[in-house]
Amino acid sequence: MAEALPVQIQDRAREFRNALGAFATGVTVITTRDVGGADVGMTANSFNSVSLDPPMILWSIGKNSTNLDSFMQAERFAVHVLAMDQEKLSGKFARQGTDKFAGVAIERGISEVPLLVGAAARFQCRTAFRHEAGDHYIIVGEVEEFDHDGHAPLAFHSGGYGMFVRNEPAVGGAVPEDASLGELLARVQRKAEAEILAGLTDHEANLLRRLLRRAAEASL
Known part of the structure; x- marks a missing residue:
């Protein structure tokens, strides 16, 4: 032994x-x-x-x-x-x-x-x-x-699983005045993924992505 x-x-x-x-x-x-x-x-x-x-x-x-x-x-x-x-x-x-x-x-x-x-x-x-x-x-x-x-x-x-999220510019003042609703929603989508998705289950995260993607596509 x-x-x-x-x-x-x-x-x-x-x-x-x-x-x-x-x-x-x-x-x-x-x-x-x-x-x-x-x-x-x-x-x-x-x-x-x-x-x-x-x-x-x-x-x-x-x-x-x-x-x-x-x-x-x-x-x-x-x-x-x-x-x-x-x-x-x-x-x-x-x-x-x-x-x-x-x-x-x-x-x-x-x-x-x-x-x-x-x-x-x-x-x-x-x-x-x-x-x-x-x-x-x-x-x-x-x-x-x-x-x-x-x-x-x-x-x-640190012993746990997670997801990779790219750093993106803040939604605030970086948005051009003439930005379309689709462009704004795309920025909101990226910010939501960075701040929210990490706390959701895989199923919930996928649903949120689909909803945001459809909202952005519908506004173009």
Whole structure:
């Protein structure tokens, strides 16, 4: 049995984790097929870009992960940048001991790697390098295929999910005197998304977007 870390070291590690949580990230699900042909997937927010030429990305996996062997042996894997409405998928693939692909719509990519449907972006990769780094392994992939559809990404910050909202000019004095009602409503829509949507459920947020969009279109 491994010896427990002293309380001071545990507290320091917890504080370090909390400090890292100040960095907002996207949320990804990494998938592959193991040597037996079974689909494997896990949630990770340690994704980052590495190179444009050749196109390369990286992510990291803990040495205590139940999926470690599968990804350490995999020649190919896929990274899915989850869309804002895919929070449930993030939780599903983060859990242990469940059939993570049950009820999940997938396609097949290179080498039959499972591809999740509806992600904001997908990267199909060939494993290029694996580097040991502390209690993790860094896996670098060369991107062979990718696609994206413009969906807003799911965000993660300080242990919680959220949404990305662009900063926009204030509605007030920035509106020209001759602005049409449609232009004004478009500005109101952006301000509403920034101030209101974060407090709504996904369903409520989608309804509000539709109403504002219809109001703007009707006034043009």
